[in-house]
Structures are given as structure tokens and as C-alpha cells.
Amino acid sequence: MKKEIDSDKAFIRLNNVAKYYEMGESVVKAVDGVSIDIKRGDFVAVMGPSGSGKSTAMNLVGSLDMPTKGHIFLDGEDISSLNESELAQVRGKNIGFIFQQFNLIPTLTVFENVVLPMALQGVPQYEREEKAEKILRRLDLLDRREHYPNQISGGQQQRVAIARALANDPEVILADEPTGNLDTKTGLKVMDFLTELNKEGRTIVFVTHSPELAKKYAHTIYWLKDGKIERVTKERKK
Amino acid sequence: MNYFILAYRNLRKKGIRSYLTLLGICIGIFAVVSLITLSNGLKLAVGSQFGVSSTELITVEGAGNGFGHPGSGQVNPLTQRDLQEIEKLSSVKAAVGRVIVAGKIEFNNKVVFGYATNIPSGKDRDILYQQIEAKTAVGRLLKDSDSGKILLGYNFYANKVGLGREIVPGNKVNIQGRDFEVVGIVEKKGSFIFDNIVFMNERDIESLYGSIEEWDFINVLPRDKKEIDKTKEDIEKLLRRLRDVKVGEEDFTVSTPEASLEQVNSILNAITIFIIIVASISIFVGAIGIINTMTTSVLERRKEIGIMKAIGATNRQIFMQFFIESGVLGLIGGAIGVIFGVVLGYFGIIGINNFIGAEIQPQISIYLIFFALLGSFLIGAIAGILPAMRAAKQNPVEALRG
Ligand SMILES: Nc1ncnc2c1ncn2[C@@H]1O[C@H](COP(=O)(O)OP(=O)(O)OP(=O)(O)O)[C@@H](O)[C@H]1O
Ligand SMILES: [Mg+2]
Numbered sequence: 001m002k003k004e005i006d007s008d009k010a011f012i013r014l015n016n017v018a019k020y021y022e023m024g025e026s027v028v029k030a031v032d033g034v035s036i037d038i039k040r041g042d043f044v045a046v047m048g049p050s051g052s053g054k055s056t057a058m059n060l061v062g063s064l065d066m067p068t069k070g071h072i073f074l075d076g077e078d079i080s081s082l083n084e085s086e087l088a089q090v091r092g093k094n095i096g097f098i099f100q101q102f103n104l105i106p107t108l109t110v111f112e113n114v115v116l117p118m119a120l121q122g123v124p125q126y127e128r129e130e131k132a133e134k135i136l137r138r139l140d141l142l143d144r145r146e147h148y149p150n151q152i153s154g155g156q157q158q159r160v161a162i163a164r165a166l167a168n169d170p171e172v173i174l175a176d177e178p179t180g181n182l183d184t185k186t187g188l189k190v191m192d193f194l195t196e197l198n199k200e201g202r203t204i205v206f207v208t209h210s211p212e213l214a215k216k217y218a219h220t221i222y223w224l225k226d227g228k229i230e231r232v233t234k235e236r237k238k
Numbered sequence: 239m240n241y242f243i244l245a246y247r248n249l250r251k252k253g254i255r256s257y258l259t260l261l262g263i264c265i266g267i268f269a270v271v272s273l274i275t276l277s278n279g280l281k282l283a284v285g286s287q288f289g290v291s292s293t294e295l296i297t298v299e300g301a302g303n304g305f306g307h308p309g310s311g312q313v314n315p316l317t318q319r320d321l322q323e324i325e326k327l328s329s330v331k332a333a334v335g336r337v338i339v340a341g342k343i344e345f346n347n348k349v350v351f352g353y354a355t356n357i358p359s360g361k362d363r364d365i366l367y368q369q370i371e372a373k374t375a376v377g378r379l380l381k382d383s384d385s386g387k388i389l390l391g392y393n394f395y396a397n398k399v400g401l402g403r404e405i406v407p408g409n410k411v412n413i414q415g416r417d418f419e420v421v422g423i424v425e426k427k428g429s430f431i432f433d434n435i436v437f438m439n440e441r442d443i444e445s446l447y448g449s450i451e452e453w454d455f456i457n458v459l460p461r462d463k464k465e466i467d468k469t470k471e472d473i474e475k476l477l478r479r480l481r482d483v484k485v486g487e488e489d490f491t492v493s494t495p496e497a498s499l500e501q502v503n504s505i506l507n508a509i510t511i512f513i514i515i516v517a518s519i520s521i522f523v524g525a526i527g528i529i530n531t532m533t534t535s536v537l538e539r540r541k542e543i544g545i546m547k548a549i550g551a552t553n554r555q556i557f558m559q560f561f562i563e564s565g566v567l568g569l570i571g572g573a574i575g576v577i578f579g580v581v582l583g584y585f586g587i588i589g590i591n592n593f594i595g596a597e598i599q600p601q602i603s604i605y606l607i608f609f610a611l612l613g614s615f616l617i618g619a620i621a622g623i624l625p626a627m628r629a630a631k632q633n634p635v636e637a638l639r640g
Contacts, residue, residue, distance in 0.1 A: 064548060064635050064638070065633075065635045084553055085553065088553070089552075091547070091548060091550045092550020092551075099638075103541070107247040107248050107250075108247060116549060117549040120552075168550070
């Protein structure tokens with residue numbers, strides 16, 4: 001995990017990536033020719049107006065979707081050429097998703113939600129349960145382990161989602177408006193936690209509508225508009 | 239990855255309406271399990287009704303209308319001459335003429351109607367006792383020298399014939415207005431006919447009903463039991479000649495226990511086929527119901543499928559989840575069907591026992607239960623294939639949108 005940060009080589013590279021949706025006659029260019037390099041260990045915010053293609057871009061990076069054009073490299077590997085089960089492997093092992101809607105599985109307990117990504121990777125039962133317990137302790141959720149998602153608060157649900165994203169120890173965390181459904185104080189807590197994960201060496205990419213949050217936490221901010229990169233700003237952090 | 243735990247979690251949250259679609263599988267499996275349990279029991283029960291364990295016995299009957307006790311309602315009864323000629327056949331070791339007569343039985347100031355049958359004298363008596371494996375529970379068997387004496391079926395002793403009191407050797411029983419002394423009780427046979435009948439020496443029957451001119455049926459012992467079918471043919475040939483009838487127009491039947499059992503079995507098999515058709519239809523309807531439930535479930539759980547994919551589930555894993563869940567759904571329907579089927583089979587056999595006075599142990603086959611459960615799981619799983627494929631093929635981004 002804590003590899004030496006190679007500052008020159010791009011960890012995530014988008015090479016002229018586009019995603020088009022055909023809507024009958026017209027074509028919606030959700031992402032339209034994006035080329036960026038994200039270094040290992042970077043803390044990236046993606047900003048832009050609604051409909052500018054932020055979520056679409058995140059999904060492409062997270063290998064949930066395939067680009068219409070261009071190539072996406074993750075740690076040097078071209079994920080736009082992978083087949084379905086290889087993509088599932090990437091999603092399961094290399095990437096941790098955090099969503100605005102929390103997206104926990106309602107029929108499973110907090111503990112089982114955290115165990116699930118490891119079970120999908122075939123981690124032995126004893127090992128995955130021990131690991132889940134460790135992560136839940138770290139997120140201060142151990143006393144909620146037997147609760148179902150609808151029995152805990154939004155902030156707690158988002159913490160469970162973070163715990164689940166950490167289950168397979170991914171190098172990349174992708175968070176699409178992780179604070180969108182939370183009050184300011186709870187949102188800040190979530191962002192503080194992402195900062196902690198970033199300090200461990202993980203690469204974090206998050207989408208936000210809040211310039212304050214972006215400025216406060218991100219090292220690099222990409223501004224999207226109409227599917228294109230409008231500008232990139234670097235933030236100096238102490 | 240434990241798909242069964244996932245399936246259990248999802249099925250637990252399902253509404254009662256999803257379970258109503260299981261009715262088809264439930265009824266189908268119920269029909270199969272109860273039918274097989276019952277028909278196995280019936281075969282045993284029918285087998286025991288012949289009351290003669292001897293498989294070498296041939297029974298000759300005049301053609302009857304098929305109702306009432308054996309030999310009743312015969313159009314052209316068997317005559318003394320028929321019996322004598324059968325006895326003369328070289329392939330026949332012995333032939334015993336039998337009658338069953340109906341009469342009034344009085345005891346303990348109560349009257350019931352019952353049946354009596356003749357016991358021949360001389361060596362025929364021994365042959366008959368041997369054929370019906372006559373042993374007494376109490377008292378003794380009838381002898382040639384007995385007159386005004388009777389031997390009773392076990393139910394008279396067990397007070398199951400409606401005379402209000404058990405009858406024991408030494409008791410006097412009035413039959414058709416004449417008193418008879420009971421000398422013994424035949425061991426329980428588990429057969430309605432044998433356990434409820436009065437055995438009398440032939441002379442006593444003749445004294446009540448007049449001399450016997452016609453036989454209700456004739457028991458024939460072949461000379462060589464390996465040649466039982468040839469003996470049967472000989473008798474048929476003989477009777478056709480004596481009674482002047484053509485092949486296919488016989489006014490008599492010659493049957494071996496095996497052939498009779500076969501006949502019963504073939505009727506049971508026909509019923510089995512019918513029930514299997516009914517069961518297949520309801521299982522088919524049930525499978526459609528499961529396809530429907532699972533398709534709805536896939537649509538309802540699109541978001542969950544998206545989440546699963548986002549955290550690394552492969553198409554195969556999503557497929558397996560829905561496939562197993564569908565199988566478990568079928569299994570639940572099947573299990574309910576098995577429970578009701580076993581209950582009906584069990585009490586059905588007890589009912590048959592009470593009805594025909596048999597004592598069949600209801601046998602619940604472990605294999606039957608195992609294969610019924612396995613079958614219902616497979617039916618559910620197969621019904622789930624298409625919905626599961628649909629689930630697996632969902633585009634993760636679209637699925638996540640819900
Ligand atoms: N499946 C689809 N079919 C058609 N058009 C789509 C589809 N998905 C996204 N779009 C379009 O692509 C564009 C970008 O959508 P996207 O969800 O990426 O925007 P966003 O920047 O995340 O917006 P928001 O801030 O509101 O979340 C939008 O115009 C959207 O309508
Ligand atoms: Mg979005």
C-alpha cells in the first residue's frame with residue numbers, strides 16, 4: 001500500500017476520454033475529450049455545474065463504465081481494454097467507491113456490508129471478519145455492527161460506506177459528492193477522514209459542489225464544464 | 239461467498255405476495271409426495287388383502303359383476319362338475335371348492351350381518367389350512383368330527399364386528415337361527431375378509447343353506463409351482479370346453495396372486511400417471527410464478543445490483559446470487575409441499591388401514607423427501623436462470639441510478 005510516491009509518473013491517466021450518449025437523433029456528450037494525469041497520493045476535487053459530466057467521469061475512472069473514445073490508465077494498465085470480469089476485479093481490489101446516497105445494502109447489517117467486498121474477492125471468512133472488525137473500530141462503528149443501514153444516521157451510514165470502501169485496501173478512493181446528503185459538521189468529519197486516508201498514501205478523488213470544501217481539502221481541483229476540463233488549480237497545503 | 243446466506247436475507251424481507259407464487263410448486267410437490275407415499279402403502283395393503291401368502295395358489299371364479307364379496311352376483315357360477323374336472327387335471331395337485339354365504343350373526347343380544355365360509359373335510363381341509371396359513375390366536379382349528387362348531391376371524395375376538403363384546407372359545411353364537419359353539423379364533427391376518435369371517439365345516443353350511451351345488455370360487459394348488467402359468471392355462475382350456483365358451487368370451491376368471499397384484503398395480507400406475515400430469519402442470523405454473531417473482535425482484539433490486547458491481551461483484555457472482563435465491567424460493571415451496579404431502583400420505587394410510595382393516599405401517603421414504611426437496615430447488619433455480627442472467631447483464635452505472 002504505502003508505496004513510494006512517484007511524482008513524475010501518472011497514477012491515473014485519462015487520454016482524450018469521451019463518453020457519448022445517444023438520445024434518439026441527438027448525442028449527449030457527457031464527457032468530451034478529457035486528458036488529465038493524477039499522481040499517486042494526490043487529493044483531487046472535481047467541480048463544475050450540474051450536468052457538466054463529473055459523475056460520468058468518476059464512473060469511467062472507477063471502471064464502472066466504458067468510454068466511447070480514448071483510454072484510461074490505472075497504474076499503467078489500460079482499463080478501457082479490459083473485459084467485464086477484469087473490470088470487476090479492478091473495482092473490487094483497486095478502487096473504493098463512496099456515493100452521495102451511501103448505497104449500503106439494506107438487507108445486510110453494518111458488519112456484513114463491510115465484509116461483502118472481501119467475500120466477493122474470496123477472502124477467507126476468519127480473515128475478512130477480523131479485518132471488518134478492525135475497520136469498524138477505526139471508524140468508531142463497532143457498537144453499530146449488528147444494525148441495519150436504516151437503523152443508523154446518515155453520517156453513520158456514510159462512515160459505513162467508507163469502511164466498506166476500505167475493505168479491500170484500495171489505492172484509489174472515488175467519492176461522488178460524499179457530503180451531499182450530510183449536514184456541514186458531519187460532512188467535515190467525512191472529509192477529515194478522507195484526509196487521513198490520503199495521508200496514508202491513498203489517492204482520493206472527490207466530487208463536490210462546495211468551493212470551500214474543495215479549497216480546504218484538495219491539492220488539485222479540476223473544473224469541468226460541458227464535459228471538458230475548463231481549468232485546473234493547485235492548492236498549497238501546509 | 240455464501241449465496242445461501244444472501245438468499246436467506248433477501249427472502250426474509252419478501253412480502254407474503256411473493257410467497258403466494260410458490261403455491262404451484264407447493265401443490266405439485268405435495269401431490270407427488272402424498273401420491274407416492276399413498277400408493278406405496280396401497281400396494282402393500284392390497285397385497286395383504288389376499289390373505290394368502292402362498293404365491294402358488296390359483297383362484298378360479300365365475301364371472302361376476304365385480305361388486306360385493308368374491309363370487310357374488312355370478313352370471314354362470316362354477317359347478318361341482320367344474321371342480322371335479324379341475325381336480326382331475328394332471329398339472330393340478332388339489333382343488334378346493336369355496337363358498338361365501340351371507341347371514342345373520344347373533345351374540346350378546348346383538349345382531350350383525352356377516353359372512354361365513356366353508357372348510358372342506360379330509361385332505362382338502364389340510365390343504366386349505368395350509369393355503370390360508372390358518373393358525374389360531376386362541377382355541378383350536380376345526381376338525382372333521384366337529385359339528386355345530388365354528389372358527390372365527392380375529393375381529394370377533396377383538397370386538398370389532400359390532401357385537402358389543404369379544405367372543406372367546408366356548409361362547410355360543412347364533413347363526414341364521416342356530417347355535418354354534420366357538421372352538422377357536424384365527425390369528426390376525428390384517429385382511430378385511432379373513433378377519434371378519436366365520437369358518438364352518440361344509441356340513442354345517444349345508445345344514446343352514448342347503449346342499450352346495452355351486453362354488454363361489456375354487457382354490458387350486460398346482461402340482462409344480464414353477465409351472466403355475468401352465469396350470470392356469472390348463473384350467474382355462476378345460477373350463478372353456480366344459481362351459482362351451484370361446485377364447486375372449488370366458489364367463490370365468492382364473493387368476494394367480496401375482497396377476498391380481500399386477501392388475502392392482504396397473505390401476506395404481508394409471509392413477510400415478512394422472513397425478514404426475516397434474517403435478518407437472520402445477521409445477522410448471524409454479525415455475526412461471528417464480529420466473530415472475532424473480533423478474534420483479536431483479537427490477538426492484540437494480541440499485542443493489544449496481545452497488546454489488548461497484549464493490550467488485552462479477553457478472554457470474556450476480557448471476558449466482560439470483561440463481562441460488564430462486565432455487566431457495568423453489569425449495570421453500572417444495573418443503574411446504576413435502577410437509578403436507580407426508581402428512582396426507584401418513585394419515586391416508588391410517589385411513590386405508592381403518593377402511594379395509596389392514597395394518598400397513600405408513601412408510602415415509604427419506605429418498606422421496608430428499609429428491610422432492612432437491613427437485614424443487616432445481617425447479618426454482620432453473621426458473622431463475624433467465625432473471626438471473628438479466629440481473630448479471632445490468633450496466634452498473636444504470637443500475638446504480640436505480
Ligand atoms: N445514461 C445516460 N443517458 C443519457 N444521458 C446521460 C446519461 N448519463 C448522463 N447523461 C448526461 O450526461 C451529462 C453529464 O451527467 P453527469 O451525471 O455526469 O453530470 P454531473 O456533473 O455529475 O451532474 P450533477 O452535479 O448534477 O451530479 C448530463 O447532461 C446527463 O444528462
Ligand atoms: Mg453527479
